Amino acid sequence: xxxxxxxxxxxxxxLISGVCIYLALWKIDVEGTLxxxxxxxxxxxxxxxxxxxFSHFLRTLRWRYLLDPIKRMDILTLxxxxxIGYAVNTFMPAHLGxxxxxxxxxxxxxxxxxxxxxxxxxxxxIDVFSLLVLMLLVxxxxxxxxxxxxxxxxxxxxxxxxxxxxxxxxxxxSATMKFMHFILKPLPKTFNREIExxxxxxxxxxxxxxxxxxxxxxxxxxxxxxxxxxAVFYFCLHAFNFMEMYGLNWxxxxxxxxxxxxxxxxxxxxxxxxxxxxxxxxxLIMFGVPADSALTFAVVVHGVTFIPVFVAGxxxxxxxxxxxxxxxxxxxxxxxxxxxxxxxx
Numbered sequence: 001x002x003x004x005x006x007x008x009x010x011x012x013x014x015l016i017s018g019v020c021i022y023l024a025l026w027k028i029d030v031e032g033t034l035x036x037x038x039x040x041x042x043x044x045x046x047x048x049x050x051x052x053x054f055s056h057f058l059r060t061l062r063w064r065y066l067l068d069p070i071k072r073m074d075i076l077t078l079x080x081x082x083x084i085g086y087a088v089n090t091f092m093p094a095h096l097g098x099x100x101x102x103x104x105x106x107x108x109x110x111x112x113x114x115x116x117x118x119x120x121x122x123x124x125x126i127d128v129f130s131l132l133v134l135m136l137l138v139x140x141x142x143x144x145x146x147x148x149x150x151x152x153x154x155x156x157x158x159x160x161x162x163x164x165x166x167x168x169x170x171x172x173x174s175a176t177m178k179f180m181h182f183i184l185k186p187l188p189k190t191f192n193r194e195i196e197x198x199x200x201x202x203x204x205x206x207x208x209x210x211x212x213x214x215x216x217x218x219x220x221x222x223x224x225x226x227x228x229x230x231a232v233f234y235f236c237l238h239a240f241n242f243m244e245m246y247g248l249n250w251x252x253x254x255x256x257x258x259x260x261x262x263x264x265x266x267x268x269x270x271x272x273x274x275x276x277x278x279x280x281x282x283x284l285i286m287f288g289v290p291a292d293s294a295l296t297f298a299v300v301v302h303g304v305t306f307i308p309v310f311v312a313g314x315x316x317x318x319x320x321x322x323x324x325x326x327x328x329x330x331x332x333x334x335x336x337x338x339x340x341x342x343x344x345x
Contacts, residue, residue: 017274024278024298028291036296044239045300048232049308055228056082056309062126062221065214066119069207073109080316081105087313090271090306098124104320114198118205121166128159130222135258141251151262170206230257236301246288259283276302 060079067073085101102116109116135152169176180199184192209215233253237243242252260283263275280298285291 017272020274020278024274024281024295028295033292033296036293037300039241040239040300041241042239044235045304048235048239048301048304051228051231051235052305052308053312055225055232056086058221058225058228059123062218062225063119063123065209065218065221066122067116068210068214070115070119070205071109071111073105077108078105080320081108083309083313083316084320084322085313086309087317090310090313104322108320112201112204114202115205118166118202121162122206125159125163125166126218126222128155130226131258131261132156132159134226134254138251138254138258142255155262166206170203173200173203176203226257230254232305233257233301236297236304239300240293240297242284242289242293242297248287252284252287255286256280256283271302271306273302 057075057079060075060082063078063082064073064075067078081101081104084104085097087097088100089097098120099117102113102120105111105116106113132152132155177196177200180196181192184195209218230253233256234250237248237253242248259279260276263272263279277295277298280301281291281294284294284297289297
């Protein structure tokens, strides 16, 4: 069934990406940009890719801590749906890969979909707060433009509001369920039960970690994970020899990470095409890198962060015996594929 809302989101994202592509290409020398692809030392991209997959391993490990109170999972069981989710995000808008990620794990781990989705929501909130802490650190090194600071305030307000709402709903689960029952009363009973059951399973996924020191472990993993993302930019800067040519230092990697991460939040085309490239380009221009070379760098680093992960996602899709095209069309897959579970581990 076609989803008009999904197409509307896609259209808005593609429009924003189109504007960003136009701005990135505006007044640049196309021939010079193409010639710039011959200059990098592409051997530096190998450690960048290795560090990238290491960061995804850390994300998998951190996700396991969020799932531990529900059900203990091994790393490979979690790494597979994570890679598949990234692969779907490459050509689907609005982070729909996260739905696919939850769907794959629900099949493998025999857990309710809504329960897994709750852990992913919490994970993304942690990501935003980690990014904001990183942004505050970079503020001490380099003063961002005002629009970057405002983006940070908006992300903080949205994440804090979502976290408070989730905690409130969890604490008042009984009252929340009663309120939902009252709101849904005019609707068919079958529909009511399904919505209430989904909400209850979602709230059951918001659980405290097993041990107090798990919170410290989660924090350390988040820091190392984001530093790994930063290292990807660092190696790519060395590949282009920008550090020596323009007198850049390691802090530029932090600036690139913070600003390009905004591209993930802003609606865009699948794979963040356009928004990612433009934000990466203007970040380097602030440090004196010509627009042509900056755009070439953006294309290469985007390829480094997306192509290997997409290939890995395809491998795991094949390993799971699934269809990436079917998952992208139906989100969670067909209804008959949904696992029948009680929510008990």
